[in-house]
Amino acid sequence: MSTTPSIPASVVPGGESAFSRDEYAERVRRARLNLQQAGIDVMVVTGPENIFYLTGQQTPGYYTFQALVLPVEGDPVFVIRQLEYFNFISNTFISDAAIYTDGDEPVGFLVDVIQRKGWAGKRIAIDKRGWFLPIAVYEALQGKLGTIHDGAGLVEKLRAVKSPAEIAKLEKAASYTDAGLRAGQAAVKVGASENDFVAAMLQAAVAAGSEYFGMEPLVSCGPRSGIPHGTWRRRKIAQGEPAFLEMAASHDRYHAALMRSAWIGQPPQAAIDMEKVCQDALQAALDALKPGEPCEASHNACQAVIDRAGYTDAFKKRTGYSVGISFAPDWGEGSILSLYKGVTTPLQPGMAFHIPPALRIYGEFTVGVSETVVITETGYRVLGTVPREMLIL
Structure with a gap:
């Protein structure tokens, strides 16, 4: 065992602690x-x-x-x-x-x-x-x-249940994510590359205050956007193509995530229809977030919207997952709590979730929208401020 070194006066015990x-x-x-x-x-x-x-x-x-x-x-x-x-x-x-x-x-x-x-x-x-x-x-x-x-x-x-001090850190993280997503949206232009989008997102989020992330942004464009969990690979976007943007930023290791879609030119009707279903499914999932209700209630509400629209085969995953403390390789706390069928854990004030309904035609495009929310005494509170609508340029 190494001898405990003497502590310099400039190193204050707990001086950089995230909490009291x-x-x-x-x-x-x-x-x-x-x-x-x-x-x-x-x-x-x-x-x-x-x-x-x-x-x-x-x-x-x-x-x-x-x-x-x-x-x-x-x-x-x-x-x-x-x-x-x-x-x-x-x-x-x-x-x-x-x-x-x-x-x-x-x-x-x-x-x-x-x-x-x-x-x-x-x-x-x-x-x-x-x-x-x-x-x-x-x-x-x-x-x-x-x-x-x-x-x-x-x-x-x-x-699973965050203290007021933890929720304050999630709020900070959400503000950094907002800055990153807005910058990514602004970078979506004909001839710009996926790397351009991500460079803008990272610069803005870090400049806003973010520390290093638990996972890299999930960003792709054109047909590549139709592959789940695709990451940027230098591809340039052309007229008539989609862009998929998702990221999480961090404040004192607490992460808030956000997903948005963009399209240069008029999207095909299939993408418009799918995007509307994602918007409706997200709202249904949010409306089901009430203290005392099981986690699966939010998933079931989301899935019901997708099923009625005929997209069941395109949505075979959980509706959301807990967020909070994260280190790489993940920005979520999905191993703690998921919004999914069979998860009967009651929702409690102070729980926090990222809810990202997305639909895709594999190898063609993905559309989706998400929010990071905190459960309150009466329902939920959205932490982000970026408009949910698909950005059409």
């Missing part, structure tokens, strides 16, 4: 209640989103091992790479860091920390649902500590 010490303390308190109810003594938190939620630690270096070791009783310990230490100090209010060097084996290092703290004989869980827990790491922990229990969802269920 009290906000984190309340989150940790609630997380510990969940651990107790699940019969867990110690939680090893590895997902960067869950780590950020509980501590404020954020770094693009989550590709190296990091873990918050959270006991039900006693102080937590943060296991962190030496290079990340001062960033950790700036972002968090945690006093106990176990620092490993690039010459250490991180899993063995973590086990040593657990053993030194006297936790080896306890019921230990890990958040197995995240992107960044390799099977080899999980198996190595089991081999050294015995049974490792499943802690998936214990922190995520807390993240």
Whole structure:
């Protein structure tokens, strides 16, 4: 284990934290209640989103091992790479860091920390649902500590309902996304390339205040726009062609997303019809967002509009997904909560969703429209301000 370095006066503990010490303390308190109810003594938190939620630690270096070791009783310990230490100090209010060097084996290092703290004989869980827990790491922990229990969802269920401070960050992110989308729309001109659209979107969103994004913008034009999740590849748009623009921007790792469509010249009737159905489906999905209603109610309302219009085969996905804290490779929290059939979790004030109904003729075009919304005491509130109508140039 590396010796804890002395902290320069210019590095203030918690000086760059996204939230107050009290906000984190309340989150940790609630997380510990969940651990107790699940019969867990110690939680090893590895997902960067869950780590950020509980501590404020954020770094693009989550590709190296990091873990918050959270006991039900006693102080937590943060296991962190030496290079990340001062960033950790700036972002968090945690006093106990176990620092490993690039010459250490991180899993063995973590086990040593657990053993030194006297936790080896306890019921230990890990958040197995995240992107960044390799099977080899999980198996190595089991081999050294015995049974490792499943802690998936214990922190995520807390993240589903945002505090007022979190909603304020979503509002900021939405304003950056608005700036990016408007700039992208303004860049759609004959002869401009997909790269031109994205360059305008990124410049405007970052200039407005955005940090790095959880996922790249989804932007394409012409026939390429008819492929789901297409990304920009230098293609230039011509007269009579569509452009598809979708992005999310970030404020303190909180993301708000937005999707809009554009067309140079008169769109074909099929695109006009599909766009109207998307608009109507979005509004139906929004109107079904009421506290106490199940998540699937919004999806069912959206799907009903699409089915009545005869586009069932073109819409085989969830209507929306939770948004909040995100690190690459995603801008959403879809693993926490989805608006989809069979999801009966009741909606609560403070939940936030991106709702992006889209329809396409594969290999020809996609049209769609979306909003990021927060559930309120009486329904929902839209965070964006960009007009929903297809931009026809």
